[in-house]
Amino acid sequence: MKSYPITSEYPAPKSEPIEDGRLVKIFASSREQLLSLGVSGALGFSYLLQQDLNMRGTVPLVTVKDFEENILEQDLYTNIPKKKGVSISAPFDGKVILLQNGKVQKELLLAGEGATTVYPISLGMEIKIYQGCDCVRTVTFQKETLSCDSRIADQELIEKLSACHDTPISVSHSFGAIAEKLRNYPKTKHWIYKAIHKGALPRTAYNLLIRYAETMERRN
Incomplete structure (x- = not known):
């Protein structure tokens, strides 16, 4: 494994053995070409660019509908939807965690560009929708007990x-x-x-x- 260019400020990569291979430290400047070498020659090339990561991605848009195709836009409901179920669709793979009265009851897979059904829904249920590691939406069905x-x-x-x-x-x-x-x-x-x-x-x-x-x- 080599990098280009090599200067006094940005020397060649350093490596040390670890349990399952080697850990490589690369000294990146503005733009460096990293060469991954194999037995028969170069296996691939990657460009590394050092810069501030002050960007923020947008939150993936998930859609929650009841079984009559009505979109649930709020995050808190005091009544359960008709037919006691919802369908959840999202652009990427993720998961849905169901809690009842604050305790985790079930975890469902959420397929990107597909739909996941949650049924039956009861008061006291909280639905947490994840895209990757981020919880992007929470829908709670709770009995109205506020004074x-x-x-x-x-x-x-x-x-x-x-x-x-x-x-x-x-x-x-x-x-x-x-x-x-x-x-x-x-x-x-x-x-x-x-x-x-x-x-x-x-x-x-x-x-x-x-x-x-x-x-x-x-x-x-």
């Missing part, structure tokens, strides 16, 4: 979050743990999942959610 005070608090928190427009900071899927602490705030929970899908949210909104979740945790 009037919870609805008011949920709406007030949403208004505060929507008013935050300062510098955005990155958030990962692990931030979903905050949403779980606000399970009685469906609008806020939906807002958090949308922010996770975008990969960022305003810094003031982030701090507000952290403080709010900590306060609720102390109350419980």
Whole structure:
């Protein structure tokens, strides 16, 4: 294995043995040609380019329909769909995880450009849809048990979050743990999942959610 060009700043690749082969360290500059050599000559060529990866991919669009072909656009429903089932279609292979009252019940394969059926659906069920390793959509069917005070608090928190427009900071899927602490705030929970899908949210909104979740945790 060789690279071109080789300079004093970017020397030849270095390697060391590991259990199943060799680990190679390549010193890439602007553009280098990597040669993979075999017994009968070069097996292939790859170009390596070192640059900042500040790009963000779009979230794959998944479609959830009931058995009457109605598209389910919301993430929270207090009634189960007619015929008690849904079909899920996505552009890429993935998986669907079904939870009942917060506990994993089943995992289904999701074939790209195909459809996966979830049946029967009951209240207390949560459907998590994955594309690759990313959870791109969550649909929850839950009995409406919120008190009037919870609805008011949920709406007030949403208004505060929507008013935050300062510098955005990155958030990962692990931030979903905050949403779980606000399970009685469906609008806020939906807002958090949308922010996770975008990969960022305003810094003031982030701090507000952290403080709010900590306060609720102390109350419980």
